[in-house]
Amino acid sequence: MAATTLAAVMAVTMNLSAVSAQIQLPKTVDDAFTIDVEPGEPPNEGTLTQSNYISQIGVDTTIAAPYPKMIPVVWGPAVTGTNTWKQYTEPVGDGVDLTVPTDVGNATLRDWGILDVTAAPFNATVNDTTDDTAAIQKAIEYGKYYQMAVYLPAGTYIVSDTIHLSSGISMRTGNPMTLIAQKNEMPTVLIGSKTGTTTIKLKAQASGFGDPTNPKAVLHYYQPEIGPRDKNDNPDKITVEWGKEHAADREGNIMIDSITVDTNSNPGSETNPNDGAIGIVMSSAQGGVLQDVTVDATSSLVGIVGGSGNGGSWTNVTVTGGKFGIDSRSKTITVPSMQNITLQGQTEVPWLAGAGGTTVVAGMKIMAPSGKPAIVRTTKSQPFFGSLNLIDTSIEYPSAYNGPAIVTTATNGNLVDSAIGTPSDPSVPPAQPKYTEAIYLNNFYVKNAARVLTNNEGTNGIPLNANTGGWFHITEYATGKTDTWNSLDWNSKVYISKTDQGYTHVGASDNAAPLSTLQSKHGWTAADFPSFQMANIADYSVKNPIYAGGAKGNGNADDTAAIQAAINASDYVFLPKGYYRIKGTLQLKPNTKIFGVSPAFTTIYTRPEDIPAWTAVQAVAPLVRTANDANANTVISDISITPPREIANTRADKTNTDPLPHPLYSLKWQAGGGSKMRAVQIEPIRTHGFLGGTKANLEKFQMVPGKFIHPLMLITGSGGGKIYNVYAQLFGEKANATNPALSTLDESTMRLLAIRDKDASNGLSLYATNFEYLKSDVQVEVLNSHYVTFYGSKTEENTTYMHIKDSNHIRIFGHSGSGSAPYDGQKTKFAPSSPIEEAKKGYLFHVENTTNFLITSLADQVHVGDPKWVFENQVVKNPYNYYYALVVDLHKVPSLNRPSMYKIGNPAGSPP
Known part of the structure; x- marks a missing residue:
């Protein structure tokens, strides 16, 4: 026609x-x-x-x-x-x-x-x-x-x-x-x-x-x-x-x-x-x-x-x-x-x-x-x-x-x-x-x-x-x-x-x-996610005294034993509104279904003075860890799982406020099969408000900034299933020539999300992810992993958003946000001398040695002109010609191009 x-x-x-x-x-x-x-x-x-x-x-x-x-x-x-x-x-x-x-x-x-x-x-x-x-x-x-x-x-x-x-x-x-x-x-x-x-x-x-x-x-x-x-x-x-x-x-x-x-x-x-x-x-x-x-x-x-x-x-x-x-x-x-x-x-x-x-x-x-x-x-x-x-x-x-x-x-x-x-x-x-x-x-x-x-x-x-x-x-x-x-x-x-x-x-x-x-298949049924309305819900509440006297959820009492007792006793574990302070990793069973009221109102966390007890057992540890089971039916929903921003000052010199390595992270996900996660927040909280933001207050309460060295969320082993609406952001300082010890993150290892060594036993689907503001080399990492699909992703920050390496069957449907990549490794507002050198351009997405790969509809908020600050000088946005939106092995997609589809092989969402 x-x-x-x-x-x-x-x-x-x-x-x-x-x-x-x-x-x-x-x-x-x-x-x-x-x-x-x-x-x-x-x-x-x-x-x-x-x-x-x-x-x-x-x-x-x-x-x-x-x-x-x-x-x-x-x-x-x-x-x-x-x-x-x-x-x-x-x-x-x-x-x-x-x-x-x-x-x-x-x-x-x-x-x-x-x-x-x-x-x-x-x-x-x-x-x-x-x-x-x-x-x-x-x-x-x-x-x-x-x-x-x-x-x-x-x-x-x-x-x-x-x-x-x-x-x-x-x-x-x-x-x-x-x-x-x-x-x-x-x-x-x-x-x-x-x-x-x-x-x-x-x-x-x-x-x-x-x-x-x-x-x-x-x-x-x-x-x-x-x-x-x-x-x-x-x-x-x-x-x-x-x-x-x-x-x-x-x-x-x-x-x-x-x-x-x-x-x-x-x-x-x-x-x-x-x-x-x-x-x-x-x-x-x-x-x-x-x-x-x-x-x-x-x-x-x-x-x-x-x-x-x-x-x-x-x-x-x-x-x-x-x-x-x-x-x-x-x-x-x-x-x-x-x-x-x-x-x-x-x-x-x-x-x-x-x-x-x-x-x-x-x-x-x-x-x-x-x-x-x-x-x-x-x-x-x-x-x-x-x-x-x-x-x-x-x-x-x-x-x-x-x-x-x-x-x-x-x-x-x-x-x-x-x-x-x-x-x-x-x-x-x-x-x-x-x-x-x-x-x-x-x-x-x-x-x-x-x-x-x-x-x-x-x-x-x-x-x-x-x-x-x-x-x-x-x-x-x-x-x-x-x-x-x-x-x-x-x-x-x-x-x-x-x-x-x-x-x-x-x-x-x-x-x-x-x-x-x-x-x-992209949604869920009423039976998939339990809630406070289920029958006999009082029996599943961690506040029930039958579980080691019952959790208090007041942010002060040690609720570790009560919550772990509830996990051990039942497949259903309900955490009403509150702050649940723990002093050791909560270990879930393959069929554990742990849920709160809302991620805004139910929080599992620990306090800075509790951290030495963790490190005495394990050098780096998650607050919550699932079973490593390809047939698991684990559920985590409507809850925040967050380490503190600051940690206890264990130095002899209590006036030293330079960061110490932070040994904790939020979640280790290894559950496959029919496992699901929904509305879970993992970014660190600032314990006791914003008082930790000044040197005087840090010294007064014997705290120092934590230097994050581990991904906030690690998916590994049999980790699979469906994950909905998980997001995190983490503003942090970075080292500079004046104060090389200032950095509150290890740029080479810190990630908001890392999918590492995920096996090929099942597929992993992540819906509507948003990981941003991390001033690290990479915000999201997929290494040596199989059958991973992102349905919608967004980021903001001036760094590589996602690095995919040595993997197979990786799919990314749609991406946007104000995220850009650095030029010549500069993660600050930086104007290079003309002309732009192609070899110094950074990568928004960097893919290496990955067979069966797909990314669609790259639509980052392109910027023309000098670098500019957004969010009150907290994030710098580089112009389009400072970076490549996508680099696959040695193939660099031109900076004026955002592929509607980039495909290698025939990627699938799950094993045949």
């Missing part, structure tokens, strides 16, 4: 109307407010202290309506007096407050760190008539304030207005406090029933939900911007601004789990008053997840808007109905990942796709509307942004469709972006019947469509025809293009066996139908 003819057909079938829209903010959002962090006028500023800061900042911190603008923090130990820090009751300043609210009902769950919305003081009614909006909102505010999960038991909760989800805003302790922050420790964690169905149902004719030109969400996650100090005018004031663009990149750990949202208040009615409704608006950063979520958006506008940056993802999500199923074109999210997604019953387009970087989908089923595209993809401002990976995906039309299933829009507009800003168009964007670039397909199926996509721009594109009379299956397809940006031609090409193949690769195809497990 000619391009002009196809354009005419698409314009008719896609109902192109021009209507402006922007999502309404939740009505609970307050106006901007300013915090004076150093009271008084310079140069005579006062000091905020533990005793006076609430009165000095002048902001309401109570949880009475209209809810707190600022949440009081947990304070670390005082810096005055002669007590040693081990005597203090709160283990981590700026961490999780262990206070139990006395006015909350359902004492059993309350004491475990969980709020029941049907108990006092919320008293949600769980019926089809009473409005529970206020009750749910109040529980969410309590949950942020007391750092607890919010639980909605099975039943239907009627709401008439937006439920506002956000993370708490607090002040960091420094004694005096100098920083205001949105905190990973104060997220909204919303959990429904895992044994029944929890439904949040929009009330019929609810006010504000009837206008698709002014759409409104039932659940809306929104974070305000926190502005920097005005150094020219008010150097000691910080402003929190509501009504600006959603600050999704500032926050993580938000969770919506096992919830159904129903906007279809008039089923069967031709006129539905909620046709401007959106089920969920959620754009989030690391740790943000939607899991086991269903949205019924019948007769409404959109099911879900947003995305989760890597380190978080969406898994087991179904959207039924709506004009659109998912709109993931949020401006504030890069590299979203999704697993086991079902879209069905949409009237226009099931998925409006495209975000920063590469979107990776593993397991998606789309039941497409008659005569319309299933996916409309939007390109973005930078080269390669908006790239799309579809693995194990099917699109099914009810009858013959003569157009392509996947199209690209001609504009960069957003349908309904994260919250506010320039009004956007809630109609279907106009299709661009040209070259559909930056698409990678693997094991992809389409039924009853004439084409998968249309490529007819010049000689680059190869149309991918399908089958209007049944199924069409393609094993692999990759396409790229030349994109002019900043007066440079950026190439996205295909490489096979280290040879440039041009812009398109078409693999084998047939007319086979997909297996029933095509998408579900």
